[in-house]
Amino acid sequence: MLGDLNKRELLDLIENQVIGRLGCHTDGETYIVPVNYVYRDNAIYLHSGKGKKVDMMRANPKVCFQVDEIKDTFRWKSAILWGNSIELSSEERQQAMQGIIHRIMPLTNRPSEEPSHGIKPELHDNIIVFKIELTDISGKYETHDDY
Incomplete structure (x- = not known):
């Protein structure tokens, strides 16, 4: 069965995942890339190097x-979100980065060997943090009870 995810199902999906795909478009070119993220207060927070x-x-x-x-070819959920990205600075940047690190680090196999999400402390100033303020969201699912 195919269907639409309701608001609660959408939020559960977004809150429980840590990897999403960011789609950007400029000058006639579209670019899609996987990123680590954290969802909080109707926004996606992510970081990147230049x-x-x-x-x-x-x-x-x-x-x-x-x-x-x-889960497999016939059991999945997918959400598409649209929004506006804002580059963060100062305290908001630091809080977002800490949120990303705290969300992702428990999922690594070697947390003690990968402090600060594997980013050397001397490189932290080179990390760029973005907030995507969401403007729209939709989602679909497929499931089959006979599997």
Whole structure:
């Protein structure tokens, strides 16, 4: 059976995942890349080093974000989110980065060997943190009770 995820199912999906795909578009080019993220207060928070996605979000803050949970070909959930990216600074940047680290680190196999999400402390100032303020969200699912 195919269907639409309701609001609670969408939020559960987004809150329980840690990897999503960021879609950026500028100058006629679309770029999609997987990123670690944390969801909080109707926003997606993510971080990156300098590069293509950062350049594209700075040029065009309108982005798309996709999250899914796939059990197999016929049992999955997927959410598409749209919003505007905002580059964070100062205290808000630091809080977002800590939120990302605290969400992701318990999921690693070697947390004691990967402090600060594997980012060397001397490189923390080079990390760029974005907030995607969500403007729209939708989701679909497929399930089969006979499996």
